[in-house]
Amino acid sequence: MANPCFTQIHPTCIPVSGEYQSKLTLMSESLRNDGRVWVPKKQDDAAAIREGKKTGLEIPEADRDYYLERRYPAFGNLVPRDVASRAAKTACDEGLGVSPTGLAVYLDFDAAIERYGKSRAHSLNEYNADDMRIRELGVGVIEEKYGNLFEMYEKITGEDPYVMPMKIYPAVHYTMGGLWVDYNLQTNIPGLFAIGEANFSDHGANRLGASALMQGLADGYFVLPYTIGTFLSQEIRNPKVDPEGPAFKEQEARSQARIDKIMGINGTKSAETFHRELGKIMWEYCGMARNAEGLQKGRRMIRELREEFWSNVYVPGRIKEYNPELEKALRVADFLELGELMMLDALDRNESCGGHFREEYQSEEGEALRRDDEYAYVSAWEWDDKDPILHKEELIFENVELKTRSYK
Amino acid sequence: MDNMKLKLKVWRQGGKYAKGQFVTYDLDGVNDHMSFLEMLDVLNEKLINLKEDPIAFEHDCREGICGTCSLVINGYAHGPMQQTTACQLHMRHFRDGETITIEPWRSRALSHREGPGRQPRCL
Ligand SMILES: Cc1cc2nc3c(=O)[nH]c(=O)nc-3n(C[C@H](O)[C@H](O)[C@H](O)COP(=O)(O)OP(=O)(O)OC[C@H]3O[C@@H](n4cnc5c(N)ncnc54)[C@H](O)[C@@H]3O)c2cc1C
Ligand code: FES
Numbered sequence: 001m002a003n004p005c006f007t008q009i010h011p012t013c014i015p016v017s018g019e020y021q022s023k024l025t026l027m028s029e030s031l032r033n034d035g036r037v038w039v040p041k042k043q044d045d046a047a048a049i050r051e052g053k054k055t056g057l058e059i060p061e062a063d064r065d066y067y068l069e070r071r072y073p074a075f076g077n078l079v080p081r082d083v084a085s086r087a088a089k090t091a092c093d094e095g096l097g098v099s100p101t102g103l104a105v106y107l108d109f110d111a112a113i114e115r116y117g118k119s120r121a122h123s124l125n126e127y128n129a130d131d132m133r134i135r136e137l138g139v140g141v142i143e144e145k146y147g148n149l150f151e152m153y154e155k156i157t158g159e160d161p162y163v164m165p166m167k168i169y170p171a172v173h174y175t176m177g178g179l180w181v182d183y184n185l186q187t188n189i190p191g192l193f194a195i196g197e198a199n200f201s202d203h204g205a206n207r208l209g210a211s212a213l214m215q216g217l218a219d220g221y222f223v224l225p226y227t228i229g230t231f232l233s234q235e236i237r238n239p240k241v242d243p244e245g246p247a248f249k250e251q252e253a254r255s256q257a258r259i260d261k262i263m264g265i266n267g268t269k270s271a272e273t274f275h276r277e278l279g280k281i282m283w284e285y286c287g288m289a290r291n292a293e294g295l296q297k298g299r300r301m302i303r304e305l306r307e308e309f310w311s312n313v314y315v316p317g318r319i320k321e322y323n324p325e326l327e328k329a330l331r332v333a334d335f336l337e338l339g340e341l342m343m344l345d346a347l348d349r350n351e352s353c354g355g356h357f358r359e360e361y362q363s364e365e366g367e368a369l370r371r372d373d374e375y376a377y378v379s380a381w382e383w384d385d386k387d388p389i390l391h392k393e394e395l396i397f398e399n400v401e402l403k404t405r406s407y408k
Numbered sequence: 409m410d411n412m413k414l415k416l417k418v419w420r421q422g423g424k425y426a427k428g429q430f431v432t433y434d435l436d437g438v439n440d441h442m443s444f445l446e447m448l449d450v451l452n453e454k455l456i457n458l459k460e461d462p463i464a465f466e467h468d469c470r471e472g473i474c475g476t477c478s479l480v481i482n483g484y485a486h487g488p489m490q491q492t493t494a495c496q497l498h499m500r501h502f503r504d505g506e507t508i509t510i511e512p513w514r515s516r517a518l519s520h521r522e523g524p525g526r527q528p529r530c531l
Contacts, residue, residue: 017441019409020450023410025471152472155496158441272449316456321423324464325456 002200002380002393003177004338005345008207009288010173012176014156024171025156027149029209032077034112034142034230035166038066039096039105046096054158056098056106056165075407082206082355082368083407084105085170089288090167090366099167100233113138170288175357176203177345180380184227185219191235193228195219200378205354212369262329263319267312271329278302278332278339286339290346291359295327299343306336339386341381347392351375372402413426413437415507416451418463430509434521440500444487445477447499463510472496472513478513485513 012031013024031067040046041063041106048054065086067075079087088105090095098104116176117138121129129137139162143150150161157167178200183191185201202215240249285298317323351362353375361369413436421428435451444452445467452462468476477494481487487497502508 019441020439020442020446022443022449022470152496155492155498156443157471158498158500217445270453272453272456314456314459316459316461322464325462 001176001338002180002378002382003205003345004175004342004381005286005349005379006176006203006205006353007286007342008081008174008176008355009085009170011081011088011170012107012168013171013173014103014153015099015167016170017157024169025152026171026173027153027168028146029081031107031146031149032168033189034145035077035107035109036111037068037077037088037105037107037168038064038165038262039091039098041065041096043095046098049098050100050102052100056108057163065091065096071363072407079407080206080208081173082357083316086288086357086366088168088170089398099169104167104169106165109142109161110165113142113162113174116141153379172283172287174207176200176205176207185223186227186229186231191231193224193231195224203331205356207355220400231285258330258333259319259326259374261310261327262313262333263315265313267314269308269312269314271313271315271332274305274313275328275332277305279336281305282339282342286343286346289357289359292347292350293348295343299340299347302340302343306340309333309336337383341383345379345381348379349375370402370404375400409500409504410439412440412500412502412504413434414438414447414505417507417509419511420461420463421512429454438499440498442499443468443495444471444479444481444497444499445495465512467495470495480513482509 003185010026010029012027012029014027014242016024040049040059043052045059045063048058049059066077068079068084071087072079072083077084083162089106090343091122092103095102096105098106098392099408113135113140115136117136120137120141121127121134128134142162153159153161155165159167174197178198179187181187181194181199181201185195185199187194187199195217195220197212199219203211281298281301284398285294285301290325315323315325315329317325346358347355349356350358350361351371351374352358353370354368357368361371363369378395380391380393382389382391412432416433416435417430418433419428420431433455435447435454438447438450445465448463448465455462466476466478468474470477472493474491477486479494480487481494481497485519486492486494489497489501493531
């Protein structure tokens with residue numbers, strides 16, 4: 001597993017509404033092309049909104065803080081995902097969040113509706129269109145561009161985003177890290193190739209829009225068709241592998257033992273409960289902003305949770321039937337190890353870089369501080385139940401120079 | 409509203425050849441923001457705590473994209489809302505105290521075991 005700490009947080013997700021939620025739905029980033037992100041300037045206003053005494057519509061323009069436009073005038077609402085996400089967290093940490101949980105900011109299309117309305121009125125030669133007509137035309141344009149997203153938002157939240165500003169909050173979207181592969185996309189198991197989102201190879205520490213297409217092409221079209229052939233050409237004379245052979249038997253016995261073990265615990269807590277607890281630990285200590293103390297604590301908590309899992313999980317049902325709970329329990333067991341590895345990797349990387357922000361390493365303005373002199377390496381981890389082992393792969397740039405990005 | 413009470417009539421069947429039947433569950437504390445699947449998650453958590461078999465149902469994206477969540481709800485595939493998959497159907501569209509019937513998707517198109525006299529009810 002390589003670079004497990006690099007996690008992309010997506011800024012435009014539908015905020016948390018309750019403990020029962022299975023996921024935070026992601027809405028397309030395209031919304032930030034026209035939506036303006038803001039929170040109230042005053043904590044009193046934000047508190048009134050949270051308590052349902054006011055709505056966003058009642059906050060006058062002068063009392064709104066369009067914080068992305070203020071902090072990043074050149075890019076405004078279109079700053080990259082990690083920057084937009086952290087800025088939302090900062091606003092909510094300051095008590096300016098606008099949902100009952102305190103974890104939401106507005107994404108407002110009012111200005112866009114007016115702007116598009118005016119321009120459409122103009123192109124229809126309706127020079128005397130009143131405000132209502134302009135709004136109507138503007139809503140029409142927004143509907144053409146984002147109708148399906150607005151509908152999805154309304155379905156989930158029960159609020160009409162054409163009237164009330166949308167509420168959004170960042171949520172985890174993508175892990176740039178993944179299975180370690182070599183230059184030919186082969187993992188450390190000979191013959192096992194990993195391509196696409198499953199590997200770590202293409203994105204580095206961050207990931208930009210449409211990069212799945214890029215990765216699909218790079219791995220699946222330009223690299224793998226050539227490298228896998230090279231591997232197979234050496235295998236072609238090998239006899240067919242016998243599925244009754246000792247290697248198969250051994251692995252089958254191992255898998256069976258693992259299943260028997262997990263079914264046999266017969267504890268008191270569901271796999272789902274452990275999954276949720278793990279998720280909370282990850283979000284709290286290995287989320288948008290991390291620090292050494294939190295990461296150490298998080299790692300300890302995961303270890304304790306893992307111990308509890310293997311002594312107290314309860315998996316209902318039987319082995320030889322369609323049993324989604326068994327499948328889930330086996331996955332959660334894996335996640336407990338993966339989660340620990342993410343904490344460990346984040347702890348090792350004493351810098352802020354792409355999808356990894358360490359609070360100790362930021363500029364005076366709160367921007368990420370990279371430390372290329374010490375950390376320009378890929379972290380490839382070898383699993384060990386007690387202490388996973390780090391293999392560093394130095395990054396050498398021959399044709400480009402490392403630069404610090406700026407969105408000011 | 410965060411304390412809806414529901415009566416759920418769920419089709420339970422141990423396996424392909426086992427005899428199935430409807431089992432009724434009372435569920436309270438349902439929040440109207442929950443999706444239909446989240447409501448079933450809550451029921452399952454209760455069943456697991458009682459060491460009873462939870463309801464097995466398919467799901468994947470839970471975002472209305474993949475169509476895996478194939479439940480028949482009150483006689484309609486994916487429930488009564490137009491253009492809405494079960495995972496995007498929210499409990500605010502049901503009434504407090506309502507009885508909801510939940511069945512698996514019926515697909516017999518490829519089955520060669522069914523004689524002509526044993527056609528399933530059309531949904
Ligand atoms: C909601 C959403 C929106 C996104 N939007 C964007 C976007 O706008 N731009 C962008 O660039 N990226 C986006 N992404 C990310 C992008 O879609 C993924 O990174 C990309 O599709 C991954 O492609 P893949 O082929 O590597 O993996 P996948 O598409 O995940 O394919 C993995 C395949 O493996 C199969 N599989 C799994 N286990 C097994 C098994 N044991 N045996 C056999 N098969 C198995 C799965 O069924 C699946 O078909 C988005 C992702 C999501 C979820
Ligand atoms: S789970 Fe994918 S559409 Fe419902």
